[in-house]
Amino acid sequence: MPAQITTTDVRAGEYRLRISTAGDPSAEPLLFLHGSGPGVSGLSNWERLIGDLGDRYHCIAPDTLGFGDSDHPNPRRAAWPRSPNCASPRPGICWTPSASTASPSSATPTAGRCPSR
Template identity: 40%
Template sequence: MTLTAENTTRWVTVDGHKLRYHEAGTGAPLVLLHGSGAGVSGWANFGANLQALSQHFRCLVLDQPGFGASGRPEVYERNYLRIASDAVLGLLDELGLEKAHLLGNSMGGGVATMTALDHPGRVDRLVLMAPGGVGVNILGPEPSEGINALMKFNADPTQANVLAWLKTMVFNPAVLTPELVEQRLKTASDPANIAALADAYATFYNPKMAEPLPLWARLRGLQQQTLLLHGRDDRVTPVEGSLFPARQLPNADLRIFSRCGHWVQVERKDAFERTVIDFLTHGL
């Protein structure tokens, strides 16, 4: 059966909010967590990979709170990573799953890392793809070129700005088909999506919501087998950001993909899928 967004859609209620997720496959549970791009959703990030990954795992592709079709608190009173981490745990609880593999892209990598650090018994293996907040950017600007383009687009969602942002996401601009650009412009221009992204990012810069220690300072406590994936030409979360966690994490390997920007699962789709399947099946 061909997997589509419609025939894989499921719903769960966590902390009074309806969350959408996509489910396919059998086997060890694998929760896939999207990044924070404008108009993003679980399906937009991982829908094209679901056919391959679901042959090996019970894939659960979550729309994190406020993104995609998932509900959200009206006001964020905690760091967004904590809100999203609680949603992951709530999904596992509602499905009766004791533990699962976590695969997180960008912001989703930060969510996966926080979940594994705070609830190690609920997380099996980790795949962190250009993870946000896990590395330390010591050479490039902060915020990065890609994050600045994203914030500019979110403030003024024009076609020119969405194209400028999307170009920072990839190595090969040919990936950016007119259909992809139009779809992202449509979803990202929705006022609810604009507010969700702005509100989530506001929690990252609010001193009152800051964590006692940043994620990168806690990495030695992460015992799970971890695979770090990074595009060599990433302009959103530069590849140098994975060097620190690759050295600090006690059980981690790092793979760097050439000819690839921030979307490893898109630009190096086949290699990404083979690498993830091998790691989650056999380990390091």
Template identity: 40%
Template sequence: MDVTYEGTKREIATGKGVLRYHEAGQGPPLLLLHGSGIGVSGWRNYRGNLDVFAEHFHCYVLEFPGFGVSDPVDGHPVLTAGSSVIRFMDAVGIESAAIIGNSMGGVVGVNVAMKHPERVSKLVTIGGVGPNIFSQNPSEGTRLLQEFADAPSREKLVRWLECMVYDRATITEQRIEERWETARDPESHRTLAAMYGSVAFEAQQKAMADSVAPPYWSMMGKVACPTLLTWGRDDRQCPPDMPMIPLRLIPNAELHIFPKCGHWAMIEAKQAFERVTLEFLLR
């Protein structure tokens, strides 16, 4: 069920533009960080879960810069998302919080936990974290994102959305239309192209090959907070071999894999995801 929280949308000015977010509930702070992809937003990732988490936590669903909601800033979307988390926490007066991050949001959460360990009390990731070990790279989902980024069409959007889930019935006309509406926003598409366009993707691969700096996932031993890795067994965007290295490197990590579930565990395995995540956060 999609919950519409009237009056939860907020915005706050920072030194690098306005950040927008949804706020609900009372209790310890919980940040919900969205993923990347076509027409994505924090609200679309978590609107169906907010009522459950808001019963226990003061929830903040942050909209990252450059995805068509918060003000864009210069830089790579993953890096600007990470800095926006600290800017947001400072702006609203949050010293430390639990974090839930979907896909890219999980990568952002891991990086914040490594660079600012005092700011993250617990971390829950939903896919996305770690390297491909046995599966192809780029994955099927990433290849579909690249095709859309290079030449957008509604048909390509539908193909990618269906790749995100185990049950295609999850992809309703409402989901398609709202994603398509946002995907046509020039700023949103620039961000997508900067991450997944074939030119940008090749440049990123070359930069990684030439870099002397280790990849972020190789340093995950620095994540000091308790961490729950959640995954869909049938994830075709970030296949389920990826969490093996995070599970080994993060000192206090555990893994839960949901059957008959794709990339969006918080949507497709909604009740099970909420139950497992709440048990972890309230433990």
């Protein structure tokens, strides 16, 4: 039977991000990042998979900034460099808004802002 999926909102600087999770928070985490495109979100891409894997892992599927139920700043591409704060649905995971989930240019600044995590 699929695990229950819970959605919550977290703050990342001035922005609100929607995070969907399934499974026990003390279990090994799996982070699911969606791609880009019209109507994309963490749940639209991963709902069935995180439900199925939630019995063994803590599955985390965020709606990245500008997508799904997260905030949609304007202009979207300029949002992440101005937001130095980290928010996390779980200790040890650094989450910072990014313009693209598949971009090394967004991962590098994130790592630099959260070196202790």
